[in-house]
Amino acid sequence: MSAGHGFDLVDVHVHFMPSRVLEKVWAYFDAATEHYGVEWPIQYRTPEAERLAALRSFGVAAFAPLVYPHKPGMAEWLTSWVLDFAARTPGAVPTATVYPEAGVAGYLSDALSRGARCVKAHVQVGAYDPRDDLLDPAWGLLAEAGVPAVVHCGDGPIPGKHTGLGVFEEVLKRHPRLVAVLAHAGMPDYVEALDLVRRYEGVHLDTTMVGVPFSETRSPLPSDWASRLVDVADRVVLGSDFPNIPYEYGVQIAAIESWAAADERLGDPFLRAVLHDNPSRLLGL
Numbered sequence: 585m586s587a588g589h590g591f592d593l594v595d596v597h598v599h600f601m602p603s604r605v606l607e608k609v610w611a612y613f614d615a616a617t618e619h620y621g622v623e624w625p626i627q628y629r630t631p632e633a634e635r636l637a638a639l640r641s642f643g644v645a646a647f648a649p650l651v652y653p654h655k656p657g658m659a660e661w662l663t664s665w666v667l668d669f670a671a672r673t674p675g676a677v678p679t680a681t682v683y684p685e686a687g688v689a690g691y692l693s694d695a696l697s698r699g700a701r702c703v704k705a706h707v708q709v710g711a712y713d714p715r716d717d718l719l720d721p722a723w724g725l726l727a728e729a730g731v732p733a734v735v736h737c738g739d740g741p742i743p744g745k746h747t748g749l750g751v752f753e754e755v756l757k758r759h760p761r762l763v764a765v766l767a768h769a770g771m772p773d774y775v776e777a778l779d780l781v782r783r784y785e786g787v788h789l790d791t792t793m794v795g796v797p798f799s800e801t802r803s804p805l806p807s808d809w810a811s812r813l814v815d816v817a818d819r820v821v822l823g824s825d826f827p828n829i830p831y832e833y834g835v836q837i838a839a840i841e842s843w844a845a846a847d848e849r850l851g852d853p854f855l856r857a858v859l860h861d862n863p864s865r866l867l868g869l
């Protein structure tokens with residue numbers, strides 16, 4: 585990939601987890617027909633070292649390994665695991681995760697002082713309300729530090745108890761400078777997500793699973809998607825969901841290339857911005 589473009593890729597949305605947790609995530613995807621109504625064969629179900637080598641082979645020079653809890657009492661040790669992982673793994677940016685619970689401000693500020701430069705908030709899997717009072721100090725810390733939060737708050741692939749961009753906008757109203765990366769570009773509400781980008785200076789979109797054939801059958805992009813990106817090209821960043829994707833990594837890159845080619849105002853500068861410059865800036869590289 586890097587050979588083709590002449591620059592390295594920087595991916596803000598990759599998952600590495602303790603192996604027992606990852607096995608549970610994979611088991612969930614094995615039952616995807618039951619959960620999502622569609623088969624989801626994990627493409628990169630390999631040992632950790634092979635997954636890291638695969639990323640390097642795609643031209644990914646830096647990435648944010650994201651962890652997320654589905655219940656209280658998990659976020660702190662997941663954060664500590666992922667900080668250790670990043671410390672021993674070339675290219676991995678230190679990250680953290682949060683959950684609405686009493687200790688969140690404490691373990692998040694510890695993580696920030698240990699160098700965390702990106703945070704994952706998974707509203708769908710965590711099934712929590714992002715407006716929860718317990719989480720408010722965490723959003724405040726992140727807004728103040730300018731550290732990006734990759735937030736899965738959209739209704740895709742299936743709605744959660746507290747998903748919906750309208751719900752998350754209430755967090756943005758309280759913390760208008762929060763650097764929030766809407767995971768999956770807010771799938772399936774892409775147009776509403778673009779609207780949040782225009783109205784809040786810190787809101788970005790990640791490309792995770794967006795525009796790939798797997799997603800287009802269920803949550804298609806608007807036909808004028810490429811032209812809608814022209815004035816927000818500095819706020820779209822590469823994300824992939826590697827390794828938990830049911831297709832090859834290059835399929836995501838091809839989707840982004842097709843947007844770049846679809847509007848002459850995008851082209852190569854857009855490609856470089858999305859695949860390298862914007863995510864590098866966000867992750868403080």
Ligand SMILES: [Zn+2]
Pocket residue numbers: 597599825
């Ligand atoms: Zn993800």
